[in-house]
Amino acid sequence: MTSPAAGGTGQAGSGPARPRVLCDAHALAGDPPVPAGVLWKLQEEGRQLDANLVRIAPGGRIATHCEPDLDVLLYVVAGGGVLGAGTQGEPHRLTEGATVWLPHGSTRSISAGEDGLTCLTVHRRRPGMQIRPRGVTP
Numbered sequence: 001m002t003s004p005a006a007g008g009t010g011q012a013g014s015g016p017a018r019p020r021v022l023c024d025a026h027a028l029a030g031d032p033p034v035p036a037g038v039l040w041k042l043q044e045e046g047r048q049l050d051a052n053l054v055r056i057a058p059g060g061r062i063a064t065h066c067e068p069d070l071d072v073l074l075y076v077v078a079g080g081g082v083l084g085a086g087t088q089g090e091p092h093r094l095t096e097g098a099t100v101w102l103p104h105g106s107t108r109s110i111s112a113g114e115d116g117l118t119c120l121t122v123h124r125r126r127p128g129m130q131i132r133p134r135g136v137t138p
Helices: 023-030
Strands: 037-041 049-056 059-064 072-085 090-094 099-102 107-124
Touching: 023 037, 023 049, 023 072, 023 107, 049 072, 090 107
Parallel strands: none
Antiparallel strands: 037 049, 049 107, 059 107, 072 090, 072 099, 072 107
């Protein structure tokens, strides 16, 4: 369901950057290769974004957590569920086609409904792990 890497992404020496189709999210959501977990992820070299197509099994849940550094855009491809937002976990219904902004520093959880939930998440790529001297912060 993913296309083979086709050409460079614009980094030096890799050729010109070219748009291309990477996967069919609806096809993967309709016949998931796994009951839950990552169905697809962006792996192109030189990318500035990370993107994942994630399936949460029926009744499954992503526990309440806070992402301190990255804004995340979430798009519901199939199924539905509930977004618990804020420190009190105020519920917001998620249905196919919902687009949600999860700003950095926000607290959130996601619970899948009876059909499960498949969503595409997109955020700025995290920098690689770096070893720094004790007490030095970026």
